Amino acid sequence: MNKKLTYGIFVILFLCYWMAYMGNLSHIIAYHEQHHLFLYTQAYFDQQIQSEGFFSYLTAFIIQFFYYPWLGSALLAFLLASVYGMVGNVLRLLFGKEDWLHLSILPSLLLFYHTMEANHTLVPVTITVLSLCMANLVLWLFRRHMPLIPILQNTHIQKKKLRMGLQTFVLLVYAGCGYYHFVNSYNRSEGIMLKAEMNVKAKDWDKVLEYTKLYLNSGKTNHLIAYFHQMALYHKGLLPYHLFDYPQLLGVKSIYFPWNSDSRESEYGHFLYEDLGHINEAHHWEFEAMAVWGETAPHLLNLARYNIVNNRPKVAQRFINKLKKSLFYKEQALQLEASLETGKVEGVRNALAGVIDVPARFTNAINIGPELEYICNHDPKNKMAFEYLMSYLLLSNNVIRFVDNLYRIKNFDYPSLPTAYEEALLVYKLKVGEEKFAQSGYRVSAETEARFARYYQLMGNQQMSLLQKEFGKTFWFYMNYISPYGNKVIAN
Numbered sequence: 001m002n003k004k005l006t007y008g009i010f011v012i013l014f015l016c017y018w019m020a021y022m023g024n025l026s027h028i029i030a031y032h033e034q035h036h037l038f039l040y041t042q043a044y045f046d047q048q049i050q051s052e053g054f055f056s057y058l059t060a061f062i063i064q065f066f067y068y069p070w071l072g073s074a075l076l077a078f079l080l081a082s083v084y085g086m087v088g089n090v091l092r093l094l095f096g097k098e099d100w101l102h103l104s105i106l107p108s109l110l111l112f113y114h115t116m117e118a119n120h121t122l123v124p125v126t127i128t129v130l131s132l133c134m135a136n137l138v139l140w141l142f143r144r145h146m147p148l149i150p151i152l153q154n155t156h157i158q159k160k161k162l163r164m165g166l167q168t169f170v171l172l173v174y175a176g177c178g179y180y181h182f183v184n185s186y187n188r189s190e191g192i193m194l195k196a197e198m199n200v201k202a203k204d205w206d207k208v209l210e211y212t213k214l215y216l217n218s219g220k221t222n223h224l225i226a227y228f229h230q231m232a233l234y235h236k237g238l239l240p241y242h243l244f245d246y247p248q249l250l251g252v253k254s255i256y257f258p259w260n261s262d263s264r265e266s267e268y269g270h271f272l273y274e275d276l277g278h279i280n281e282a283h284h285w286e287f288e289a290m291a292v293w294g295e296t297a298p299h300l301l302n303l304a305r306y307n308i309v310n311n312r313p314k315v316a317q318r319f320i321n322k323l324k325k326s327l328f329y330k331e332q333a334l335q336l337e338a339s340l341e342t343g344k345v346e347g348v349r350n351a352l353a354g355v356i357d358v359p360a361r362f363t364n365a366i367n368i369g370p371e372l373e374y375i376c377n378h379d380p381k382n383k384m385a386f387e388y389l390m391s392y393l394l395l396s397n398n399v400i401r402f403v404d405n406l407y408r409i410k411n412f413d414y415p416s417l418p419t420a421y422e423e424a425l426l427v428y429k430l431k432v433g434e435e436k437f438a439q440s441g442y443r444v445s446a447e448t449e450a451r452f453a454r455y456y457q458l459m460g461n462q463q464m465s466l467l468q469k470e471f472g473k474t475f476w477f478y479m480n481y482i483s484p485y486g487n488k489v490i491a492n
Helices: 003-022 024-033 042-050 054-067 067-094 106-112 123-142 160-187 190-200 205-214 223-235 251-254 269-276 279-293 297-309 313-323 331-338 368-378 382-395 400-409 418-434 434-440 446-460 464-470 475-482
Strands: none
Touching: 003 024, 003 067, 003 106, 003 223, 003 368, 024 190, 042 054, 042 434, 054 067, 054 123, 067 106, 067 123, 067 313, 106 123, 190 205, 190 223, 223 269, 223 382, 251 382, 251 464, 269 279, 269 297, 279 297, 279 382, 297 313, 297 331, 297 400, 313 331, 331 446, 331 464, 368 382, 368 400, 382 400, 382 418, 382 475, 400 418, 418 446, 418 475, 446 475, 464 475
């Protein structure tokens, strides 16, 4: 086989893999980097060798370079393309003939498909590459003393045009089948969820909304997507106005993760609690996540940050010391170390700093409602806590408590009462009657009264298609037709 063709195929494979990891599979690179942390210590080496083995240790060494997505993509693409080259060389050394059928492409493609799932370890890639290196070395050393295996001795096609035509046909088949398998095997939902998570970590809320809407527009429901979606809505100043844009089939769970000892969910709870300023609970979630996933960079960084703002510098130093032994997180570790004396970390605020409960109060890890109310009581200007509390009460059909807590809105500068809030006020009015409603001090606009009259008419006539079209994004429609808690006002 022409060496130029071999090199050409190598380059094409490399570019295809690289573009895939930089594009559709970018979340794969990020996922592995975030779930591995290579440390340059004897203790880490011993622990890895004893518990995971040498190949896992070597894989972790490679994955550390995924810190830069372009570098990680190029490195993984090079390893996979190298499999093609080394398999081809093994076949040549074994059989004495060139691999004119390009069978050496297949192991490379199979390994590539293996990497397309985030939960697939990259250890097989490392094992394959290292094994092929050893095989090539052994065969090269002993090639003169080994008899050729006569399996493909008579398969060489002498006619150049015919050989080139068959090679072209075979390559086109590989390309077509490979692309077809990639498109049909690509886990689009996983990609969207992990890319949404990537942008939550980067606090790129526009991108988070882009990915969550992409998922939700498909008509599917997913706890993690709903959770990220509400967070992005809040940070964009849209939560009270767009809470019901999509069917909230999960009810209150769409805004948080209740603690249920789920290992996978342990990674996500801290996002919300950190933004709320409930640092102790964020710390709780991160520590649990570290127990499940190990001492990876995100967990160590967050635990260091939380302990700094909680004035526990010695505890924070333990996590910082770990990070200082890494290649790419050393600088961040040193920056955190410089913050130990000040007790301040950019982007982290303890909303409950200085709050001492007597007797001691324990966080409600199952129901976020009491926690949100607790934060609002001690940090009245906490807009996120307020909007999440209001969302929680609406999603739970608890209109009575919603109105009881609505006074907190005076702490914030809203141009007008959000439509969903006013819709809930009208339901409250219908529930308690005109006299008691008048005592509340609130009012419902004539426009909202007119919209409800139209809603009630369509509902009474059972014109569901029109009802959903005109009012599918209202609190009324949610409470009557979507809420997992029934269609009645909860009054406790």
